[in-house]
Every structure is written in structure tokens, then in C-alpha cells.
Amino acid sequence: MKEDILGYRIDTLSVDRCADDVFSVVCGRTVSQRNCAWLACLNPHSYAVAVNDAAFVAALRDAEWLVPDGAGVVMASRLLGGGITERVTGSAIFRALLERMNAAGGLSVFFLGASEETLALIRVRMAKEFPRVRVAGTYSPPFKEAYTHAENDAMVDAINVANPDVLWVGLTAPKQEKWLHDHRARLQVRFAGAVGAVFDFFAGKVVRSHVVFQRLGLEWLPRLVREPRRLWRRTFVSAPVFVWHVVRSKLGRGRAGY
Numbered sequence: 001m002k003e004d005i006l007g008y009r010i011d012t013l014s015v016d017r018c019a020d021d022v023f024s025v026v027c028g029r030t031v032s033q034r035n036c037a038w039l040a041c042l043n044p045h046s047y048a049v050a051v052n053d054a055a056f057v058a059a060l061r062d063a064e065w066l067v068p069d070g071a072g073v074v075m076a077s078r079l080l081g082g083g084i085t086e087r088v089t090g091s092a093i094f095r096a097l098l099e100r101m102n103a104a105g106g107l108s109v110f111f112l113g114a115s116e117e118t119l120a121l122i123r124v125r126m127a128k129e130f131p132r133v134r135v136a137g138t139y140s141p142p143f144k145e146a147y148t149h150a151e152n153d154a155m156v157d158a159i160n161v162a163n164p165d166v167l168w169v170g171l172t173a174p175k176q177e178k179w180l181h182d183h184r185a186r187l188q189v190r191f192a193g194a195v196g197a198v199f200d201f202f203a204g205k206v207v208r209s210h211v212v213f214q215r216l217g218l219e220w221l222p223r224l225v226r227e228p229r230r231l232w233r234r235t236f237v238s239a240p241v242f243v244w245h246v247v248r249s250k251l252g253r254g255r256a257g258y
Contacts, residue, residue: 002066003082005073006245007057008042010066012083018065019096026097026107026165026191036167036184038063038192040177041090043070044242049174051241056174059181063194067093072239076246090195094168094202097193101133101166108136110162110189112155113170114199116140121203137162141171152183160188167192170199 002009011018024030025037040063050056060066067088068074077084101107111122119138126135139158141151159167167189169176176194184192 001083003077003084005076005080005082006047006249008047008060008066010042010068010073010077010084011088012077013067013088014086015088015092015096018067018088019093019100022065022093022097022191022193023100026101027104028190036180036187036189036192037065038180038184038194039065039067039090039093040180040194041069041173041196042066042073043068044072045070045238046173047245048238048241051245053174055178055181059174059177062181062184063177072242076242079246079250090193090198091201093193094195094198097166098130098133102130103132105132107166108134108162108164109166109168110136110159110164111138111168111170111199112141112159113168113172113176114140114203118199118203118205121205122199125202125204136164145175147179152179156183156186160186164189166190168198169194170196172196 001012003012004010013021021030022037022039040060042060046056046060050060067090068077068084069087069089071087074084074087076082098109101109109126111119114122119140123135123138126133137158139155141147141155147155167187169180169192171179171194173194173196176196180192180194
């Protein structure tokens with residue numbers, strides 16, 4: 001089920017229900033209407049970035065699953081009379097789906113994004129934690145704002161040659177969502193997840209906030225203290241924009257620009 005929040009159809013499913021739905025597509029028990037069903041995450045920061053980025057809006061609206069990856073989205077649902085009761089993070093879906101794939105055996109994944117060093121660490125951890133899931137391949141694209149046609153073709157070709165069941169994309173938002181939106185029709189894979197920082201979390205290069213902060217909806221706080229230069233905008237610009245738009249929606253004034 002989905003509900004509308006500020007013009008986006010956001011899934012109301014729990015982590016387990018969402019992972020079950022995705023797993024059904026991966027196993028071929030549920031057939032997607034289009035090639036490469038995919039998942040994106042919405043949080044206050046991605047919402048605020050999309051306000052002035054029509055291509056990002058189109059990408060987020062294109063995803064089969066748009067999950068509430070942020071305490072602010074849960075708060076907005078409650079304020080607007082919706083039914084979302086918990087955060088569904090990219091990290092949670094990543095782990096829940098891999099657990100199901102590992103239990104089933106015989107399935108494979110491909111990792112697109114991050115550095116070669118990070119991808120090597122991911123391979124090591126995959127072998128330890130999910131030994132029955134085969135890493136069909138990895139690809140570290142150039143670190144740049146936009147890719148050439150040749151670079152995009154190389155990424156698509158690498159994925160299709162590897163023929164994975166699942167594609168994880170960690171190019172950071174909004175680049176990863178736009179990339180999947182633009183190339184999904186060419187990808188010979190049943191499911192793709194745009195999961196951003198999950199690559200660094202899983203590789204152990206970035207430590208997630210303690211579970212207590214996660215449960216309180218304050219996962220952002222320790223990260224802000226550790227990386228203020230990189231994350232200040234999310235807290236002091238994006239979050240207020242999101243809250244203001246939610247209040248406007250509650251008052252019946254609709255979605256607007258800054």
C-alpha cells in the first residue's frame with residue numbers, strides 16, 4: 001500500500017513486508033510490469049533537493065518502491081493522517097533482502113558504485129555474512145557529476161554480462177536515482193536498489209549511529225557531529241524546508257518551492 005505525501009506515493013509497508021515483496025520479484029514469483037523493478041528512498045533531504053530538480057522528481061516517482069527513509073517522513077505521515085508507522089531505510093532493505101537471498105541460495109548480486117577499495121571490502125563481508133549469495137560483479141565508475149554515453153554504456157554492459165538477480169547502486173543521491181530511471185529499460189536484472197551510503201556502511205568505512213539513536217529518529221545527530229561540513233545542509237536547510245512544506249500541506253496550501 002502507498003500514501004501520498006507532498007506529491008510522492010510512499011510505501012506504507014514494514015521492512016519485512018517490503019523485503020518480501022521485493023524478494024518475490026527477484027525470485028520471479030511476482031512479475032514486474034517493466035524491466036528492472038527498483039527501489040528508492042525518500043527522506044527530508046532528498047525531498048528538498050528534488051524541489052528544484054525536476055529530473056530527480058521524475059526518478060523518485062518512477063520507482064516501484066519509494067520507502068520512508070527518514071524520521072521526518074514518518075512524522076509527516078502522522079501529521080497528515082497517514083499510516084506510516086516506521087522508518088524503512090535503505091540499509092534495512094539491503095540486509096533483509098540479502099538474508100532472504102542467502103536462505104534461498106543460488107541467487108546473485110552486482111554492486112555499482114563506490115571505490116575499488118570499498119567494493120573489495122564489500123566482497124569480503126559478503127563472503128562472510130551471506131556465503132550463499134554470489135557476487136556476480138562489481139563496478140567502480142569515475143567519480144564525477146555526470147557520465148558520458150560511453151561510460152553509461154560500459155556500466156550497463158558490465159551489469160548485463162554479469163547477469164545478476166539484484167543490482168545495488170551506490171552512486172549517492174540524486175545521481176543514483178536518475179541513473180536507474182534513465183537506464184532501467186536496458187538493464188537485464190529483476191530488481192535494483194538505490195541505496196547510497198549503504199555501501200560505505202556495509203564495507204565498514206562509515207559507522208552507523210548507535211541503534212538507540214536510530215530508534216529515536218536521531219540517527220542524523222551523531223553523524224552531524226562527526227561530519228559537520230558534509231551534513232550541515234541536511235539538518236539546517238533541507239529539514240526545515242521539508243517541515244515547512246508539510247505544514248503548508250496540512251493547512252491546505254499544497255506543495256510549493258522554497
